[in-house]
Amino acid sequence: MPAQLYQADAILWGLAFIIGLYLGGSPWGWVIALVLGLLMSFCRNQAPIWPKFWRSLPPDRSWLIATGIALIAMAYMFLRTPTPGATDISRVVTRLTAMGGEPTVMVEGNVQTYPLPNRAGKLRFFLEAERYQHVPGRGGESLLQGRASGRLYVTIDAKDGADIRPGQTIAVTGFLYQPKAGGNQFYRAFNFQRQLxxxxxxxxxxxxxAKILKAGSPWGLWALRERIFMAQGEKLGAEQGPLLSAMLLGSRAVGVPFDIRDAFRRVGLSHAIAASGFHTSVILGVVMLLTRPLPKNRQLQVGGAALILFAALSGFAPSAVRAVLMGLAGLAALSGETKTQPASLLLAIAVGMLIVNPLWSEDLGFQLSFLATLGLIVSAPAIEARLSWLPGPMANLMAIPLAANIWVFPLSLAIFGVFPTYGLIVNVITTFLLSVVTVGSFISGLGAVLWPTLGGLLAWVMYYPIVILLWLVDFFGSLPYSLLALGALGWTQVFAIYGLILLVWLHPWWQKRWVLALGTSLSLVIVPFLLVQTNTFRVTVLDNTQTPIMVIQQPGGNVVINSGDLTSAGTSLGSFLAAQGINQIHWAIATTRQSQDQGGWADLAKITPIIRLSEVPTASSDPDYREMLTQLPTEKQSLRLDQEAQLGDVAIKLLRADPAVIQMQIKDKKWLLITEPPRSLGQSVWLRSANLPRPDVLWWWGRKFDPNLLDILQPQALVLTTAQLSSGVQDELKSRRIPFYWSGQDGAVQWQPSGKFLPNQSTGDSGL
Incomplete structure (x- = not known):
């Protein structure tokens, strides 16, 4: 009994440490920790109700210690959270802005990470800054130069960064900026600032x-990884090669094409291209099988070395480190022939990792990996027992992905808002293929380290298994509603569902009534989703400044104005539609015919079907846009000048084609979209002569707002899709007492029929 109590205390204190790290990000975290800890201690001591339950918990002293540990963890998180130093390169941005200069600089520094492609096709890497110099415009003088410190997130064209490698000293010239924080007032936008x-x-x-000033060392883990994926890619090509490499190195270390990443995500196989527990278990199983003739100690040593090599090649990704530590702990237990409690071991490993680096607590890969592993430990055996009626190994094949998905589902839905409809069946069907490809990747990777030609030949053997795997992924991903948008869960829903999962795991009464827990959990997801879809009317102007994008949600059908390019459609617009639970676009409207503004419709339609697309036929177009239009499987119609088109409570009238001026009647309010012309095309003269009705809301997109529009149109409110808004224009708007919101400061902006505007960034009061 004492040993059990000590173990319960250790589990409680470990959980308190983890909870304290998460509460450290809340201004009221210390209050929550104190109140919760003291309340639990009081209930354990006094047991006002359910005395049997409270007496089964650790003593009140343990709860007080847990409260102290949580408070210490909060302080630890605060101390370990990075802050910019006095000479950090980020401070140059504010200094140049204060001096009236453009933040165009040349930065010298040391390359820290291997360049990998982003969605826009550019290369991205981290640079340790050493020196900087302001680069003035034509005829200007340099305002600042000197030594600097801190890391920079650098993006550059692929052709300019093709020869950049870790360890090199380079000079990069470009636009210096401070990353944008993600708002969360009405939806959780990606927080780029926090991520960096x-x-x-x-x-x-x-x-x-970019210019290479000094060559770095040709040796390092990055060189081994490059040797592997170059050898595999040379034999397998641009699609199959990176996919095979990702099975060994993880998608964080390999430039897997984003269309493949998205395809795997649509069918619930994202874990297959992330260095995770699946890969370590397969690799360890094969190594133990091949080393069976060796003595047991030598066999375990080889297995441990293989796991450590796997973690190193993956770049020590948090999910890979967790999986490797679990594997090493299992090997240690085998060497001593002792039994371990996997759940307690998993908690101990998580606490140890977070002591080393508490910032991993915010790493989504670490969170999902921890939850999936916990599901496999505590839920898979029970699920397999209930599926024992299935033939052969089917019970085990279904229990493993089902258990992992149960524990991952609430958090995943809170972050992404989508559910892979065919995920379970795809995981079952592809288990054997994934195992074969993982083993093949490991063997060919080792071969490539010894001799690239050998690694390439071994990789070629995997060509057909990978082709079959990609075919299965594409087939299921192309089925209707392969990725079902259910909307991002609120944290109250998440905690409630996890509470039910814990009850089914720990409480015998709930174990017998798991169907009730399942039904309650599903209702917590489905009922709010249905209520939002059938009763919501709101207008959202997204914060993408390259293209004006609007989403109108109404019971009569969803309307989306402009998609943006491939990057915008796949990130800002796509993630917003998922967070809102939008599974169909009833009316898509393109205000231009340029691919940089509308190139994302085809990719967006793969996930969110589009019923009808309206475009401006007289606007100029480019070849990429016309090609995209031919690939779009949807009804297409033209917006004619001065002819009104309607869907539900939304009516659209095109007033001018190029640049676009569009009048929108949304409920009983008049909106007017005006896009800034590329040159002085007499827009102000046209607007004066057009005799337009006074808009309730003026939605403007461009670079430099002309205050004369206020005199011409006299709007009651203003929404500006622009990255910058001069202080003079802001002062003018404030003096006229016109409520205004601009995406560079307020992020996305939402409007409801009551007339209320809500900026996603918490920045103040309508600019007034």
């Missing part, structure tokens, strides 16, 4: 050109 902060980075550099 966790990487000890506080500024980005959009590079225009």
């Amino acid at each position: 902060q966790l990487e000890h980075t506080f500024a980005g550099l959009a590079g225009r050109q």
Whole structure:
């Protein structure tokens, strides 16, 4: 009994440490920790109700210690959270802005990470800054130069960064910026600022050109990884090669094409291209099988070495480190022939990793990996027992993905808002193929380290298994509603569902009534989803400044104005539609015919079907746009000048084609979209002569807002899709007492029929 109590105390204190790290991000975290800890201690001591339950918990002293541990964890998280130093390169942005200069700089520094492609086709890497110099415009003088410190997130064209490698000293010239924070007032936008902060980075550099000043060492783990994926890619090609490499190195270390990443995500196989427990279990199983003739100690040593090599090649990704530590602990237990409790071991490993790096607590890969592993440990055996009626190994094949998905589902839905409809069946069907490809990747990777030609030949053997795997992924991913948008869950829903999962795991009464828990959990997801889809009317102007994008949600059908390019459609617009639970676009409207503004419709339609697309036929178009239009499987119609088109409570009238001026009647409010012309095309003169009705809301997109529009149109409110808004224009709007919101400051902006505007960034009061 004492040993059990000590173990319960250790589990409680480990959980308190983890909870404390998460509460450290909340301004009221210390209050929550104190109140919760003292309340639990009081209930354990006094047991006002359910005395048998409270007496089964650790003593009140343990709860007080747990409260102290949680508070210490909060302080630890605060101390370990990165902050910019006095000479950090990010401070140059504010200094140049204050001096009236453009933040165009040349930065010298040391390359920290291997360049990998982003969605826009550029290369991205981290640079440790050493020196900087302001690059003035034509005829200007350099305002600042000097030494600098800190890391930079650099993006640069692929052709300019093709020869960049870790360890090199390079000079990059480009636009220096501070990353944008993600708002969360009405939906959780991607927080780029926080993401970089966790990487000890506080500024980005959009590079225009790069020059290698000093070659780095040709040796390192990055060189081994490059040797592997170059050898595999040379034999298998641009699609199959990176996919095979990702099975060994993980998608964080390999430039897997984003269409393949998206395809795997649509069918619930994202874990297959992330260095995770699946890969370690397969690799360890094969190594133990091949080394069976060796003595047991030598066999375990080889297995441990294989796991450590796997973690190193993956770049020590948190999910890979967790999986490797679990494997090493299992090997240690085998060497001593002792029994371990996997759930307690998993908790101990998580606590140990978070002591080393508490910032991993915010790494989504770490969170999902931990939950999936916990599901396999505590739920898979029970599920397999209930599926024992299935023939052969089917019970085990279904229990493993089902258990992992049960524990991952609430958090995944809160972050992404989507559910892979065919995920379970795809996981079952592809288990054997994934195992074969993982083993093949490991063997060919080892061969490539010894001799690239050998690694390439071994990789070629995997060609047909990979082709079959990709075919299965594409087939299921192309089925209707392969990725079902259910909307992002609120944290109350998430905690409630996890509470039910824990009850089914720990409480015998709930174990017998797991169907009730399942039904309650599903209702917590489905009922709010149905209520939103059948009763919601709201207008959202997204924060993408390259293209004006609007989403109108109404019971009569969803309307989307502009898709943006491939990057915008796949990130800002796609993630917003998923978070809102939008599974169909009833009316898509393209205000231009340029691929940089509309190139994302075809990719968007693969996930969210589009019923009808309206475009401006007289606007100029480019070849990429026309090609995209031919690939779009939807009804197409033209917006005619001065002819009104309607869907539900939304009516659209095209007033001018190029640049676009569109009048929108949304409920009883008049909106007017005006896009800034590329040159002085007499827009102000046209607007004066057009005799337009006074809009309730003016939605403007461009670079430099003309205050004369206020006199011409006299709007009651203003929404500006622009990255910058001069202080003079802001002062003018404030003096006229016109409520205004601009995407560079407020992020996305939402409007409801009551007339209320809500910026996604918490920045103040309508600019007034």
